[in-house]
Amino acid sequence: MTPSDFLKSIEKQPPRPIYLFVGPEAxxxxxxxxxxxxxxxEEADRASGVIRHDLEETTVDAVLDDxxxxxxxxxxxxxxxxxxxxxLPKTRAGAAEAESGAGAKLAAYxxxxxxxxxxxxxxxxxxxxxxxxxKIERVQKFYSAISAVVxxxxxxxxxxxxxAHDLAxxxxxxxxxxxxxxxxxxxxxxxxxxxxxxxxxxxxxxTTHKVTAADIARLSPNAQGANxxxxxxxxxxxxxxxxxxxxxxxxxxGEYLPLALTFLSTQxxxxxxxxxxxxxxxxxxxxxxxxxxxxxxxxxxEQIAQTVAAFPRRRLEMAIQRxxxxxxxxxxxxxDDRVVMEEFVLGVTAR
Numbered sequence: 125m126t127p128s129d130f131l132k133s134i135e136k137q138p139p140r141p142i143y144l145f146v147g148p149e150a151x152x153x154x155x156x157x158x159x160x161x162x163x164x165x166e167e168a169d170r171a172s173g174v175i176r177h178d179l180e181e182t183t184v185d186a187v188l189d190d191x192x193x194x195x196x197x198x199x200x201x202x203x204x205x206x207x208x209x210x211x212l213p214k215t216r217a218g219a220a221e222a223e224s225g226a227g228a229k230l231a232a233y234x235x236x237x238x239x240x241x242x243x244x245x246x247x248x249x250x251x252x253x254x255x256x257x258x259k260i261e262r263v264q265k266f267y268s269a270i271s272a273v274v275x276x277x278x279x280x281x282x283x284x285x286x287x288a289h290d291l292a293x294x295x296x297x298x299x300x301x302x303x304x305x306x307x308x309x310x311x312x313x314x315x316x317x318x319x320x321x322x323x324x325x326x327x328x329x330x331t332t333h334k335v336t337a338a339d340i341a342r343l344s345p346n347a348q349g350a351n352x353x354x355x356x357x358x359x360x361x362x363x364x365x366x367x368x369x370x371x372x373x374x375x376x377x378g379e380y381l382p383l384a385l386t387f388l389s390t391q392x393x394x395x396x397x398x399x400x401x402x403x404x405x406x407x408x409x410x411x412x413x414x415x416x417x418x419x420x421x422x423x424x425x426e427q428i429a430q431t432v433a434a435f436p437r438r439r440l441e442m443a444i445q446r447x448x449x450x451x452x453x454x455x456x457x458x459x460d461d462r463v464v465m466e467e468f469v470l471g472v473t474a475r
Contacts, residue, residue, distance in 0.1 A: 127152035130274045134163045140272040141237030142230065144208070145246045146263060147276030151315035153248070156274065157204070164202045164242045175203045179210040188233050191243050200240040208245035209259070212266050230269035245270065252277055282421045284313035291319055295326040299335040302426060306353055307340055309424075352387055353427065359443060360434025364473035371465055381461045382454050385468075389447045394420075395431035396440050405429060443472045 125133070130143075139160060145153060165173040177187050187205050247263050250256035252275070264273065279287065288304040311317045321340075329335050337354055352374065358366035374384055394413070403409045409432075410425035420428070435443070450468040454461055 125272070125274055127156050127274060127276060130156055131159055134159060139164055139242045141234060141241070142243045142245070142270050142272065144264075144267045144270040144273045145244055145248075145276060146250075146260065146273060147278075148248055148251055149276040149278050149315065150248075151279075151319060153246075153276050154316070157244075160242065160244070161202055165200050169200050173201050175201055177203065177205045178207045179205060180207045184211050184229060187243065188229060191233065191241050192238055194238070201242070203241065203243045205243065205245045206248075208267070209247045209249055209263055212262055227266075227269040230267070234269065248276070279313045279315045281309065281313050281424075284308045284311075284315060284318060285421070287315055288318050288322065291322045295322060296331045297322065297326050297329060297335060298331065298333065299325070299329075302430070303335060303337055303340060305424070305427065306337060310340075310352075352384060353430075355384075356388065356391055356431055357434050359469070359472050360431065360436075360439065362439065362473050362475070364469065367469045367473055368466065371462075371469055375462060381465055382451075385447060385450055385454065385465070389444070389451070391428070391431055392435070392440060392444050392447065394428050395435060396444060398428055398432050399435075399437055399440065403429075404432065439472065446471045 127149075145156070147153075161170060161174065175190065177190070179187075187203065191203055245267060247260075250259045250263065252260055267273075285305055285308045288308045289301065292299055292304055307321060308318055311321065325335050325339065328339065352370075355367055355370035355374070358370055374381075398409050398412070401412055403412055406422065406425040406429045409428050410420050410422060413420040413425070446468050449471075450464050453464045453467075
């Protein structure tokens with residue numbers, strides 16, 4: 125089940141005796157854990173009712189023995205078992221025996237679980253894709269006796285942007301969708317960091333001050349995306365001073381300039397393709413690129429539309445040519461990458 129499904133389920137019915145939490149995403153895990161504490165434990169039991177184990181230091185047998193016992197200090201308990209992947213056998217030899225043994229012990233406990241006790245086996249080390257996929261499958265096989273599995277997958281950019289909008293609305297933050305998209309993208313769709321930065325912006329702006337891209341760049345660490353979009357806009361207007369200021373801000377934040385140039389190249393090439401196809405609105409852009417097999421989410425389509433509006437056709441073509449030259453220069457042995465990027469800005473903004 126998804127974290128949202130889990131939250132809905134424990135609102136309507138008592139929690140299950142054992143859960144398996146799997147996946148690296150921390151923001152929804154924290155919300156689920158908090159909800160489980162509130163749903164499982166009486167307020168008077170919350171200080172002493174949360175029991176922590178780490179399978180790097182103990183065993184599944186010891187955890188289940190603890191779950192079967194009754195506490196003298198709390199009538200209800202939540203047993204949180206971190207590092208649950210450590211219980212898996214280190215080698216293939218004996219893996220089947222270990223899995224069947226653990227499965228039998230968990231199944232035996234589930235036939236007669238201790239009333240008022242909820243156990244969570246938590247696996248947060250592995251991703252669901254790439255090299256970790258096989259490891260996740262091993263974890264799920266090892267704990268297959270547990271039917272209540274909650275998957276904490278990392279947020280997609282679309283989901284992270286929706287979260288940013290929801291959090292901003294709840295905080296009554298006066299901020300435009302484009303700036304929220306910048307924030308989500310610049311923070312790498314990290315839900316926890318997005319929530320933290322929106323809370324920070326809310327404290328800074330209250331409900332009256334309108335949050336701008338400059339506010340995000342100033343207050344949010346690693347929000348280089350705001351300055352990258354500021355650079356795109358300034359280049360399109362031919363504003364040399366603002367372009368150099370945006371470049372300077374990127375340098376102060378430690379932005380890797382070849383990566384920034386790659387972002388600019390992608391943004392401008394998409395903008396040129398949209399211009400050549402006669403696309404103007406974000407909906408037209410999203411539909412067109414989707415048909416071409418290029419995944420474009422709504423907010424990225426709006427950013428491309430802003431690029432199309434900012435750049436006259438001639439300057440856009442010239443900027444792409446200059447990007448090629450700058451990319452080639454960055455690959456040479458130069459004393460300072462900043463010089464290359466400043467020459468790029470001067471060339472694009474030349475009258």
